Amino acid sequence: MLAKNTQTKALHWLGRQLFNRNDPAAFFDPLLEKLDPMLVKAHTPARVEQVIQETRDTRTFILKPAARWLGFQAGQHVNICVDVGGIRRTRTFSLSSSPELWANQGLVTLTIKRLPGGLVTNWLHDNLSYGDVIGLGEAFGDFLLPQPPQPVLFIAGGSGVTPVLSLLETMAAQDFRAPVSLLYYVRTQQDIIAAERLKALANSYSALTLNIIATHEDTTPRYLCNQDLENVPGLKARQIFLCGPMGLMDLANEHYTSTAFARRTSTVPFFLRRLRH
Numbered sequence: 001m002l003a004k005n006t007q008t009k010a011l012h013w014l015g016r017q018l019f020n021r022n023d024p025a026a027f028f029d030p031l032l033e034k035l036d037p038m039l040v041k042a043h044t045p046a047r048v049e050q051v052i053q054e055t056r057d058t059r060t061f062i063l064k065p066a067a068r069w070l071g072f073q074a075g076q077h078v079n080i081c082v083d084v085g086g087i088r089r090t091r092t093f094s095l096s097s098s099p100e101l102w103a104n105q106g107l108v109t110l111t112i113k114r115l116p117g118g119l120v121t122n123w124l125h126d127n128l129s130y131g132d133v134i135g136l137g138e139a140f141g142d143f144l145l146p147q148p149p150q151p152v153l154f155i156a157g158g159s160g161v162t163p164v165l166s167l168l169e170t171m172a173a174q175d176f177r178a179p180v181s182l183l184y185y186v187r188t189q190q191d192i193i194a195a196e197r198l199k200a201l202a203n204s205y206s207a208l209t210l211n212i213i214a215t216h217e218d219t220t221p222r223y224l225c226n227q228d229l230e231n232v233p234g235l236k237a238r239q240i241f242l243c244g245p246m247g248l249m250d251l252a253n254e255h256y257t258s259t260a261f262a263r264r265t266s267t268v269p270f271f272l273r274r275l276r277h
Contacts, residue, residue, distance in 0.1 A: 044069045046080075046136040048128055049107065054193045057114040058159060059125055060096065064107055065136050071102050072139030074170035075163045080110070081135035084123045091120045094163035094243075095139065096194070098170045111193060113159040145170065146239050149178040153232055155224070155252050157185040157244025161193050164243060169197075172205040181209040181232050185224060185248060187216045224251050226258065 046063040054060055072078070077094040097109035115121045128134070143163055146152065154164045161184055171180060186192050192212060202210040211231075215222050229235055229252075240256070242249045 044136045044138075045133045046108070048130055048132045048134070051129060054111060054195075055191050058111060058193050059114075060109050060111040060194070061124070061128060062107055062109050063134070063136070065102075067106070069136060070138050072099060072108070073144055074099055074166040075143040075145065076139040076141040076166075077143075077163065078110075078139050079137035081137075082120065082123065082128075084119060089120050089123075090137075094143075094166070096162040096165045098166055098173060100170070100173050111159065111162045111165070113193075143167075143241065143243070145176070149176050151179045151234055151238040152181070152241065153235065153238040154180070154182045154241045155185075155244070155248070156182065156242075157248040158187075158191070159193060160242075160244030160248070161198075162243075164241070165194055165197060167241075168201050168205070168208065171207070172201060177207060179209070179233065179238075180205075180207050181238075182211065183224070183228055183232075184210070184212045185215055185244070186212065188214050189217070224248065224255060226255050229255055 044066050046065040046069070048061055049064050050062040052060040052062070072095055075094075077092050079090050079092050081088055081090045083089070093110045093112055095108055096111035097107070101107050101109070112121055112124055114125045145167060154167070156164050164182065164184075168180070168182070170176075182198075184192075184198070189212075191214075192198070198210060198212070201208055209232075211228070213222065213224075213228070232238070240252075242252055
């Protein structure tokens, strides 16, 4: 083992001296990228297999990573790297598919919303198409399913539903029996991301209660309120997952404190997991 470790360190030293790289194999990436982008070593290449228009400003990219990619847990996210104007850019996005899709078909999905002035998100929407290859990092993050299963409340806003999709589909596949509720806030009904997937889950997964709330279809905005939380059965016993704009997460915290904590009699601990989107 010592000889192997010494050899590895020597190779890294040689790579830094000759190529100014920590990974000597990546020295050949520019050539390999011309021959076949799926052969590069500096990151895991992932080829675009399909692009789905979810809403007017959101697309799902179905990717096939190289087989050496290590996979992920539901709720995690990845760094991707793309060349924009000749400069390598890295951004972090949540995986919106379940690990079962990767295990069974070797595919993953990223559901990405176009952001006003967003350098990378706009480039992805305008340029990324079937057959293109991007760089994919290994998955990370602890926005994960509770183990053992416990009652859960998801509160999501806009594109914040993307990791929740991964979690819900995994729960359904694993027959997660504890009660699960999703409060999903969108501007209008036309802004519902993955509407068909959510509808299918609501129809097939009996533990799930789905409540989609449009905030800007009336003259007066309709934001998260105390009644939304009070309508969730057994609220105080639930782990709460928040994912969305910071304003939504702050509002959820404020209302939860004024409802559940103010009348708290249960000894069940309060769990809150936040993921900004």
